[in-house]
Each structure stands twice: as structure tokens, then as C-alpha cells.
Amino acid sequence: MKGSNSHGPDRPRSDGSWSDExxxxxxxxxxxxxxxxDMMTVAASRALAGRRTCFVGIGLPSLAANLARATxxxxxxxxYESGTIGSKPDRPPLSIGDGSLAETADTVVSSAEIFNYWxxxxxxxxxxxGAAQLDRFANLNTTVIGDYRRPKVRLPxxxxxxxxxxxxxxxxxxxxHTPRIFVDRLDFTTSVGHGDGPGARERLGxxxxxxxxxxxxxxxxxxxxxxxxxxxxNVHPGARVEDAVARTGWPLRVAPDLAATxxxxxxxxxxLRALTS
Amino acid sequence: xxxxAALPEALAAAVRDGDAVxxxxxxxxxxxxxxxxxxxxxxxxxxxxxxxxxxxYDQLIGAGCAARLVFSWGGNPGVxxxxxxxxxxxxxxxxxxxxxxHSHAGMVNRYVAGASGLPFAVLRGYAGTDxxxxxxxxAPITCPFTxxxxxxxxxxxxxxxxxxxxxxxxxxxxxxxxxxxxxxxAVLAAARSVVTVEEIVDELAPVPGAILLPHWAxxxxxxxxxxxxxxxxAGYTDRDNDFYRRWDAISRDRETFRSWxxxxxxxxQAK
Numbered sequence: 001m002k003g004s005n006s007h008g009p010d011r012p013r014s015d016g017s018w019s020d021e022x023x024x025x026x027x028x029x030x031x032x033x034x035x036x037x038d039m040m041t042v043a044a045s046r047a048l049a050g051r052r053t054c055f056v057g058i059g060l061p062s063l064a065a066n067l068a069r070a071t072x073x074x075x076x077x078x079x080y081e082s083g084t085i086g087s088k089p090d091r092p093p094l095s096i097g098d099g100s101l102a103e104t105a106d107t108v109v110s111s112a113e114i115f116n117y118w119x120x121x122x123x124x125x126x127x128x129x130g131a132a133q134l135d136r137f138a139n140l141n142t143t144v145i146g147d148y149r150r151p152k153v154r155l156p157x158x159x160x161x162x163x164x165x166x167x168x169x170x171x172x173x174x175x176x177h178t179p180r181i182f183v184d185r186l187d188f189t190t191s192v193g194h195g196d197g198p199g200a201r202e203r204l205g206x207x208x209x210x211x212x213x214x215x216x217x218x219x220x221x222x223x224x225x226x227x228x229x230x231x232x233x234n235v236h237p238g239a240r241v242e243d244a245v246a247r248t249g250w251p252l253r254v255a256p257d258l259a260a261t262x263x264x265x266x267x268x269x270x271x272l273r274a275l276t277s
Numbered sequence: 278x279x280x281x282a283a284l285p286e287a288l289a290a291a292v293r294d295g296d297a298v299x300x301x302x303x304x305x306x307x308x309x310x311x312x313x314x315x316x317x318x319x320x321x322x323x324x325x326x327x328x329x330x331x332x333x334y335d336q337l338i339g340a341g342c343a344a345r346l347v348f349s350w351g352g353n354p355g356v357x358x359x360x361x362x363x364x365x366x367x368x369x370x371x372x373x374x375x376x377x378x379h380s381h382a383g384m385v386n387r388y389v390a391g392a393s394g395l396p397f398a399v400l401r402g403y404a405g406t407d408x409x410x411x412x413x414x415x416a417p418i419t420c421p422f423t424x425x426x427x428x429x430x431x432x433x434x435x436x437x438x439x440x441x442x443x444x445x446x447x448x449x450x451x452x453x454x455x456x457x458x459x460x461x462x463a464v465l466a467a468a469r470s471v472v473t474v475e476e477i478v479d480e481l482a483p484v485p486g487a488i489l490l491p492h493w494a495x496x497x498x499x500x501x502x503x504x505x506x507x508x509x510x511a512g513y514t515d516r517d518n519d520f521y522r523r524w525d526a527i528s529r530d531r532e533t534f535r536s537w538x539x540x541x542x543x544x545x546q547a548k
Contacts, residue, residue: 094354095516101456110459112389115385154358166404189406206405
């Protein structure tokens with residue numbers, strides 16, 4: 001699902017912000033207008049501003065983390081579960097084992113060391129995760145769709161995610177906002193977010209604060225400080241609240257002071273294109 | 278005590294039908310040539326152990342070598358699904374495949390326990406997840422000093438560990454560096470071990486941060502240049518990302534997969 005113009009909910013609005021036409025208030029640019037996918041990556045990268053260390057999942061999180069390093073978080077230490085600490089790749093790696101992650105790292109450690117010494121004690125500021133399913137408390141499924149023993153779809157599984165979600169000081173989740181992902185009930189709980197609500201993480205002995213922000217191609221969700229249920233707090237340019245509600249498998253709450261996400265700046269888009277071209 | 282041997286000979290001695298085998302290498306130094314030799318030798322009913330099954334176990338599973346898989350992340354990194362793994366789990370093709378599933382932290386601690394001669398390891402993990410309910414080798418444990426509730430995972434002690442490394446000397450001392458994953462722990466946890474290397478040299482020049490497995494802790498060393506491909510050996514070869522992408526189409530269809538195995542594994546002699 002690439003690009004914003006091929007299906008209904010991401011169609012351009014009347015203000016032209018998703019149109020292929022140049023915006024009236026912007027200088028004419030040769031590149032296409034930013035897609036919903038680009039907006040998601042940029043919004044995710046901004047969430048790393050001011051963070052010192054980030055444990056990075058592969059895919060969308062890795063692209064966003066490297067964009068952050070090129071824009072709002074130049075000194076951020078990116079840590080990959082392959083054991084590379086302080087990776088500075090020029091291009092987002094295809095896999096967490098790409099040679100560029102090790103060659104550009106401050107140090108490379110064994111699997112036992114990365115999980116036991118670096119992740120488990122809670123040294124890392126942010127864990128950056130994706131998911132195949134997410135529920136209203138930001139619990140995540142990356143294991144199976146359907147019954148565990150007779151799955152409809154066998155997904156890759158846990159990898160580093162359960163302990164990233166448990167032990168980082170905070171976690172940020174990057175997912176596309178679709179009904180298949182935003183479900184009322186997970187088929188399997190692979191990684192715990194806010195469990196069944198207030199106090200769940202404390203009862204389970206999880207020491208990190210858990211998911212603080214969910215970034216999608218439509219907007220941003222954050223847990224309500226009281227109920228821990230996800231609330232839509234930001235909507236991206238060109239996206240509509242009703243789309244977010246319609247694509248969520250539970251009655252989605254919308255913040256009374258819902259904000260509009262700042263569109264990507266030229267500098268952010270240039271940095272993103274440099275990473276992906 | 279390490280013996281230098283040809284790969285077919287070493288694997289025939291180290292890995293038998295029904296064995297539990299750990300072929301480690303976390304997205305680097307993956308022992309693909311050794312896996313192809315196991316397919317050629319027609320091994321059956323193996324318990325395959327690996328944090329990231331990756332393309333290497335997709336091939337062994339699709340070729341019918343495995344009865345059981347012990348793992349923590351079963352995807353084609355950066356590309357998508359492992360279609361042979363999925364076909365086995367979802368449709369029992371080419372046979373049923375039992376799975377024992379962990380997180381990476383759990384798996385690596387199981388190797389650490391195995392290498393340390395302990396029956397289990399302790400970690401902060403799994404609390405609140407559904408993994409504890411589906412995997413017997415995960416159990417809660419109470420700290421005898423603080424009363425804190427933690428998680429125990431049982432030790433992994435494979436019958437055989439198979440890894441790829443950059444190089445060895447003629448005595449069989451093995452040197453590996455770069456992303457080193459859980460190879461050291463897997464070798465030390467296993468009853469027998471086979472190491473394929475890019476080259477055998479007269480003298481191992483020190484490399485900063487390298488792991489050295491002493492010759493008396495390794496059983497067989499085989500010189501297999503390029504033995505990690507399409508994975509890589511830092512300092513020797515590059516990761517063939519294009520192959521990982523192509524594997525998606527090759528592995529998606531049973532017949533295409535079988536033709537690929539026929540042409541690229543069964544129809545090829547071990548080096």
C-alpha cells in the first residue's frame with residue numbers, strides 16, 4: 001500500500017495538501033507530494049527528538065529512526081537486536097544483520113550481551129516497534145492470526161519485541177492504520193503494552209512505562225493517562241478523523257483538543273528521499 | 278579436539294537422524310553450505326534450533342528434514358514471510374512441524390544456560406504475554422533473595438551445533454568477528470560441533486573484538502569458502518540481499534521450491 005492517491009481514505013483534500021499539484025504556499029518542487037506513508041515516517045522520526053538511545057525494530061521503525069538521525073535527533077544512538085550499538089548506516093538496512101550496521105557501529109556485542117546487559121536493565125530510552133495487530137491498550141501481536149495451533153497466518157513471531165516492550169523506558173509503535181491491525185481483540189499477545197488497563201504493567205513487574213505514542217499513516221494516538229486506552233490526539237494533513245474511527249476495531253476515542261500534524265518540511269522530505277532513493 | 282575434515286564427512290559423523298541441531302549465526306555467518314549438505318545426506322526428523330530460522334531453515338523444512346522447530350523469529354529479514362515454514366505450520370507440507378517458540382532474549386538465555394552447565398536461565402521476560410501458555414520451556418520462578426517474580430527458561434543442549442566462521446588455523450582454533458550472535462554459546466552448549474570457515478590459515482592474526490573458539494572446544498573444522506552465502510562473512514563476502522528478495526518468489530510455490538532445491542542443492546557436490 002504505497003502512495004496516497006490510489007484509494008479512498010487518503011485522497012487529497014480541498015486544501016491541496018495531498019494533491020500532486022504544487023501547494024499555493026509552497027515553492028514548486030519537482031518531487032511528488034508527500035504520501036501518507038511519508039507522513040507516517042516523518043511523524044515517527046519526530047517522536048525521537050530529544051531521545052538519547054533507541055532500540056530499533058526493522059522495517060518502518062528502522063527507516064524512521066534513521067530519518068531522525070538525519071534530522072531532529074542527530075546524536076541518537078541506534079541499537080539493533082543483532083548486537084550493533086551506535087549504528088550509523090547511510091541507507092536503511094534491508095535486514096538487522098546488514099554489514100553496514102556493524103561496520104558503522106560504536107561496538108558490536110553478542111546476542112546474550114545485547115539482551116541481558118543493554119536491554120534488560122532498562123538502560124535504553126525508547127523501543128521502536130511495529131506490529132501485525134494492536135489493541136486499545138497497545139498490546140501487540142506478531143505471532144499468529146487465528147488459532148495458535150492451526151493458524152490462518154503464521155507470522156514471524158516475537159523476536160526481540162516482548163523484552164523491548166517490557167524494558168525500554170518508553171516504547172513507540174509505528175503501524176498503518178487499518179482494521180486488520182487495529183483490532184478489538186488480539187489473536188495472540190506477543191508483547192505487552194498497557195495490558196488490561198491501569199496498573200497492569202506494575203502488576204506484571206514490567207519496569208518500562210510502555211507505549212507512549214502510536215504513529216500511523218493517519219495520525220497519532222496516545223494512551224489516556226487515567227484509563228491507558230489509546231486516544232487519537234493528532235491527525236495528519238489530508239487524513240480525516242472519521243477514517244481513523246472507521247479503521248479502528250473498537251470505538252476509538254478522539255481527544256477534545258485534537259491537533260493537526262505539521263506537514264513534512266522540505267528538509268525532512270529531502271532527508272527521507274536521500275535515505276530511500 | 279578439532280579435526281580438519283571435508284564437510285560431508287564431518288556432518289555425517291556429527292548429525293544423525295532425529296538429532297537436535299543448532300545452526301546459529303544471527304543474520305551473519307549463517308552456515309548455508311552445511312545446511313545444503315544435510316539436505317543432500319537426506320537427514321530426517323531433526324529438531325532444528327535457531328533464533329532466526331531465516332532462509333537456511335526454510336530450505337531444510339521445505340526439504341523435509343525437520344520434525345520440530347525451536348525458534349524466536351521466523352521471517353525473511355526485511356522481505357517478509359518464510360513460505361516453507363508457513364506451509365509446514367499451516368498445511369503440514371511436506372510434513373507436520375512441531376514448534377517451540379520463544380523470544381530472542383529467552384532463546385539466547387537458553388543457550389547461555391546450556392553453555393554454562395546449568396539446567397535453566399533466569400530473565401525478566403514473557404510476563405503478560407501468551408508465549409508462556411504455549412511453550413513448556415518457559416516457567417515462572419521466584420527469586421530466593423528478593424521474592425521477585427521472574428521467568429525461567431530451560432537450557433538448550435543440542436546434539437550438534439553447526440556454525441560458519443571467518444577462519445581457523447591448522448590446529449582448529451576458530452576465529453569469528455562482526456555480528457557474533459549466539460554462535461559461541463551454541464557451540465559450547467552442544468555435544469558435538471562442526472565449524473565451516475572461509476579459510477584455514479597458518480597463523481590467526483588477532484582481530485579486535487573477535488571471538489576465539491579454542492581447538493579443544495570444537496570437534497570438526499571444514500574449509501568451505503563462501504559457505505555462508507547468501508548470508509555473508511564480514512571481511513570476506515557481502516550479504517546477497519538480492520537473493521533474499523528472490524527467495525520470496527522461489528519459496529512461495531512448492532514446485533518452484535523443489536526445482537530450486539534439485540538444481541542448487543541436490544544436483545551440486547559439496548565443495
